[in-house]
Amino acid sequence: MSTPSLQQAYNSELFEKDGKDLLGLLKDALDASMEEQREKVTVWVSPEEEYQFWKSFDSQQSTTKEFFETVLERSIHIHHPKFIGHQIAPTVPVSGLATLLSAQLNNGMAVYEMGQASTAIERLVIEKFTQAIGWGDGDGFLTSGGTLANLTGLLAARKAKASSDVWNEGHDTNLAILVSAEAHYCVDRAARIMGLGERGIIQVPVDDNYKMRTDLLQEYYNQAISDKLEVIAVIGSAPSTSTGIHDDLEGISAFAKANKIWFHVDGAHGGAAIFSKKYRPMLKGIEQADSVIIDGHKMMGTAAITTAVLYKNSADSYATFSQKAQYLWEQNEDPEWFNMAKRTFECTKSMMSLRFFAIWNAYGNQFFDDFVTSLYDAARAFSTLIKEASDFELFLEAESNIVCFRYVEGIEPDAYNTVNKKIRQTLLEDGVFYIVATQLRTGYYLRTTFMNPFTTAKHTKLLLEKIRDVVKIVTNK
Ligand SMILES: Cc1ncc(COP(=O)(O)O)c(C=O)c1O
The missing domain is CATH 3.40.640.10 (Type I PLP-dependent aspartate aminotransferase-like (Major domain))
Known part of the structure; x- marks a missing residue:
C-alpha cells in the first residue's frame, strides 16, 4: 500500500536534502566547539523544564532541520575542549559517518x-x-x-x-x-x-x-x-x-x-x-x-x-x-x-x-596511540598544575586521564565537602566548563577526565581560574 506518508518517509530526494542540512549543522557544531566560538559546553536546564520544552515542541510540527538544530542547541558538546567530565569520546567524525x-x-x-x-x-x-x-x-x-x-x-x-x-x-x-x-x-x-x-x-x-x-x-x-x-x-x-x-x-x-x-x-x-x-x-x-x-x-x-x-x-x-x-x-x-x-x-x-x-x-593504529597518549599526557600535566597550586589539593598523581582534586584554601576541613559540592553545582549551571565529581574515602572531590586531545594547558589554567571565581561566590568572600 502506498500512502502519502509512506511515499514521503522513503523519498530519496528528501533524504538527501535532510542529510545535507544535517551534515552542515554537524560541521558548524564541530567548528563551534573545537574553535571555541561556542562559549558554553552545556546550557543547563532542569529535567522538568526540558521535558516541558519538548512537549511544546512536539505540538508545533517543526521541520526536520529545525528538529536537528534544536537537539544540537540543547545537548552537551563533548567535542568542546572545556568538556573534561565523564568518560565518553568526542566521536571521530569518520566514525560518526560510519554509524x-x-x-x-x-x-x-x-x-x-x-x-x-x-x-x-x-x-x-x-x-x-x-x-x-x-x-x-x-x-x-x-x-x-x-x-x-x-x-x-x-x-x-x-x-x-x-x-x-x-x-x-x-x-x-x-x-x-x-x-x-x-x-x-x-x-x-x-x-x-x-x-x-x-x-x-x-x-x-x-x-x-x-x-x-x-x-x-x-x-x-x-x-x-x-x-x-x-x-x-x-x-x-x-x-x-x-x-x-x-x-x-x-x-x-x-x-x-x-x-x-x-x-x-x-x-x-x-x-x-x-x-x-x-x-x-x-x-x-x-x-x-x-x-x-x-x-x-x-x-x-x-x-x-x-x-x-x-x-x-x-x-x-x-x-x-x-x-x-x-x-x-x-x-x-x-x-x-x-x-x-x-x-x-x-x-x-x-x-x-x-x-x-x-x-x-x-588513520591506522597511529590514531589510537596518539589519542590515548595525548589524553594521558594531558592529565599528567594537569596533576602537576594542581600540585603546584597551593589552594588546591590533588587526590592522587594521575595514572590515566582521570584526575581528582578539591579546593581547600581558607576552608575548614569539615567544610571541604560542602564547598566542593557547591563548586561542582555552580560549574554545571554556569556551563562554560563541564567537570564532574566523586565521593572517595577521604571526601568529596572534583573529578576531571581528559577526553578531548585538544584540551591543553591553556584550558586547564582557565578552569582553575574559573573555580577560584566560583569559590568567591559560594563562600561569599
Ligand atoms: C571501568 C568501567 N567499567 C565499565 C563501565 C561501563 O561501561 P558502559 O558505560 O560502556 O556500559 C564503565 C563506565 O564508565 C567503566 O568506567
Missing part, C-alpha cells in the same frame, strides 16, 4: 547473511585487539557497552570454572567473585544478575593508592572457601572509574593461576592503552587475563556504544550461551564465527564494527 551508514543499512548482524561486510570486518577488528594484547589464539566479538561486556565475560568465567552446569541445571553451589571495592558498579550488577547475591560479591579493599590489595587476595579466597562459597573469578580494573588508578594485573594474574580461577580485566576505560607505545606498560599482565573488555566509545574515539569482549582462548568466546535457536542457524553445534548471535547477548545488533574500522581505515 550513519550502519543505521541506514540496518543489517541485523544476528546471522552472517544479515550483515556480511560488518561480520567479516568485526573479525578483523577483533584480530587487531587480540594482536595488540599479544594473544596468539585470542578471539571475541563486539557488544553493546561495557556493562553488557562485563556480564558476558563473567558468564564465560562461570561456564569455564563452576563445578556444575549452571546454564542447564541452575545453581547447586554458591558461586562468588573477588573484585576491588573500587570496581565499576556494573560488575556488582552483573554478579547479581548471575544470581551470586551479596555474599557472592567479595569486595577486596584498596590500598592508600586505591589499588586492589593483592596481598589480601589469598586470605579473602580462603575465607570464602571456608564459608562454602565457590570462587570462580577475580576481576582487575584497568583502571577503576572514580580514580583512574590501575590494579596490579600481574599480581592478580599470579593469584588467579595459583587458585585456578578465571581472571577478567575490566579495561572498559583504559584497555585502549594497549595501542599506546608510551602507556602500554600500565597494562602489564593484561596478556595473562582469560577475558578483557575494552570500550571504543571511551578511549578509542568511536561513536557509542561499542565494546570489544576478548578471550585469550578462542574456544571460550563460543562457550557462554549454548541455547538453541534452530530457526537462525542450521548447524547448531558448529562454532561458526560468522553467526554472531551464537556468541553475543544481542540478537539484532548494530553494525558497530564499522565505527572502529572506519578509523583504522582512515
Whole structure:
C-alpha cells in the first residue's frame, strides 16, 4: 500500500536534502566547539523544564532541520575542549559517518547473511585487539557497552570454572567473585544478575593508592572457601572509574593461576592503552587475563556504544550461551564465527564494527596511540598544575586521564565537602566548563577526565581560574 506518508518517509530526494542540512549543522557544531566560538559546553536546564520544552515542541510540527538544530542547541558538546567530565569520546567524525551508514543499512548482524561486510570486518577488528594484547589464539566479538561486556565475560568465567552446569541445571553451589571495592558498579550488577547475591560479591579493599590489595587476595579466597562459597573469578580494573588508578594485573594474574580461577580485566576505560607505545606498560599482565573488555566509545574515539569482549582462548568466546535457536542457524553445534548471535547477548545488533574500522581505515593504529597518549599526557600535566597550586589539593598523581582534586584554601576541613559540592553545582549551571565529581574515602572531590586531545594547558589554567571565581561566590568572600 502506498500512502502519502509512506511515499514521503522513503523519498530519496528528501533524504538527501535532510542529510545535507544535517551534515552542515554537524560541521558548524564541530567548528563551534573545537574553535571555541561556542562559549558554553552545556546550557543547563532542569529535567522538568526540558521535558516541558519538548512537549511544546512536539505540538508545533517543526521541520526536520529545525528538529536537528534544536537537539544540537540543547545537548552537551563533548567535542568542546572545556568538556573534561565523564568518560565518553568526542566521536571521530569518520566514525560518526560510519554509524550513519550502519543505521541506514540496518543489517541485523544476528546471522552472517544479515550483515556480511560488518561480520567479516568485526573479525578483523577483533584480530587487531587480540594482536595488540599479544594473544596468539585470542578471539571475541563486539557488544553493546561495557556493562553488557562485563556480564558476558563473567558468564564465560562461570561456564569455564563452576563445578556444575549452571546454564542447564541452575545453581547447586554458591558461586562468588573477588573484585576491588573500587570496581565499576556494573560488575556488582552483573554478579547479581548471575544470581551470586551479596555474599557472592567479595569486595577486596584498596590500598592508600586505591589499588586492589593483592596481598589480601589469598586470605579473602580462603575465607570464602571456608564459608562454602565457590570462587570462580577475580576481576582487575584497568583502571577503576572514580580514580583512574590501575590494579596490579600481574599480581592478580599470579593469584588467579595459583587458585585456578578465571581472571577478567575490566579495561572498559583504559584497555585502549594497549595501542599506546608510551602507556602500554600500565597494562602489564593484561596478556595473562582469560577475558578483557575494552570500550571504543571511551578511549578509542568511536561513536557509542561499542565494546570489544576478548578471550585469550578462542574456544571460550563460543562457550557462554549454548541455547538453541534452530530457526537462525542450521548447524547448531558448529562454532561458526560468522553467526554472531551464537556468541553475543544481542540478537539484532548494530553494525558497530564499522565505527572502529572506519578509523583504522582512515588513520591506522597511529590514531589510537596518539589519542590515548595525548589524553594521558594531558592529565599528567594537569596533576602537576594542581600540585603546584597551593589552594588546591590533588587526590592522587594521575595514572590515566582521570584526575581528582578539591579546593581547600581558607576552608575548614569539615567544610571541604560542602564547598566542593557547591563548586561542582555552580560549574554545571554556569556551563562554560563541564567537570564532574566523586565521593572517595577521604571526601568529596572534583573529578576531571581528559577526553578531548585538544584540551591543553591553556584550558586547564582557565578552569582553575574559573573555580577560584566560583569559590568567591559560594563562600561569599
Ligand atoms: C571501568 C568501567 N567499567 C565499565 C563501565 C561501563 O561501561 P558502559 O558505560 O560502556 O556500559 C564503565 C563506565 O564508565 C567503566 O568506567
